[in-house]
Amino acid sequence: MTAEPFTPTDVTWTPVSRRLVGARLTVAACVLGPLFVGLVVVAALTAPGVWAAPAVVALVAAWLCWLVPRQVRAMAYAERADDLLVRRGIMFRRLVVVPYGRMQYVDVNAGPLARRFGIASVQLHTASPATTAEIDGLPPEEAARLRDRLASRGEARLAGL
Structure with missing residues (x-):
C-alpha cells in the first residue's frame, strides 16, 4: 500500500460504464424539467422578480451536467x-x-x-x-x-x- 489510502498499488481499476452519466442526467431532467417549466409559467404570470427561481433551477441543472460525469469517472x-x-x-x-x-x-x-x-x-x-x-x-x-x-x-x- 502507498501513503495514499485511496490508490493502493498493484491494483488494476475497472471503470463503470459511461452510460451511467446518461441515466443519472435523465433522472435529474425528469425532476428539474417540470419544476423549471412550472416556475417559468409562474414567473411569466407574476412580477419580474420571480424569475430568480427558474434561474436557480437552471443553474442547478448546469451544475449537475458538470458534476455527474466527474462522479461517474471516479467510480x-x-x-x-x-x-x-x-x-x-x-x-x-x-x-x-x-x-x-x-x-x-x-x-x-x-x-x-x-x-x-x-x-x-x-x-x-x-x-x-x-x-x-x-x-x-x-x-x-x-x-x-x-x-x-x-x-x-x-x-x-x-x-x-
Missing part, C-alpha cells in the same frame, strides 16, 4: 486475490474493501431506466449491514460475470474457513 472496482475493492467520490472519497470470505450474497439489479440505458448494478451483502458495497453502471454481461465470479470466490473462501 471503479478492482478484483484482487482475496477481496474486492470499490471506490467512488471526488471530494468525499470512499474505498470499500470486501473480503470474498465475508460475502453472503450478491444481487444484480436493473430497473426500467437502467435497462433502457443498458446498465445494471451489482450489490454485495456481508454479515454486517454497514458493509454492503454497490457497483452501479455495469453492462449487464459484466454484471452477470461479476456476480458469478464473486459468488464462486465467496464460496471458495468460506469453505476454507
Whole structure:
C-alpha cells in the first residue's frame, strides 16, 4: 500500500460504464424539467422578480451536467486475490474493501431506466449491514460475470474457513 489510502498499488481499476452519466442526467431532467417549466409559467404570470427561481433551477441543472460525469469517472472496482475493492467520490472519497470470505450474497439489479440505458448494478451483502458495497453502471454481461465470479470466490473462501 502507498501513503495514499485511496490508490493502493498493484491494483488494476475497472471503470463503470459511461452510460451511467446518461441515466443519472435523465433522472435529474425528469425532476428539474417540470419544476423549471412550472416556475417559468409562474414567473411569466407574476412580477419580474420571480424569475430568480427558474434561474436557480437552471443553474442547478448546469451544475449537475458538470458534476455527474466527474462522479461517474471516479467510480471503479478492482478484483484482487482475496477481496474486492470499490471506490467512488471526488471530494468525499470512499474505498470499500470486501473480503470474498465475508460475502453472503450478491444481487444484480436493473430497473426500467437502467435497462433502457443498458446498465445494471451489482450489490454485495456481508454479515454486517454497514458493509454492503454497490457497483452501479455495469453492462449487464459484466454484471452477470461479476456476480458469478464473486459468488464462486465467496464460496471458495468460506469453505476454507
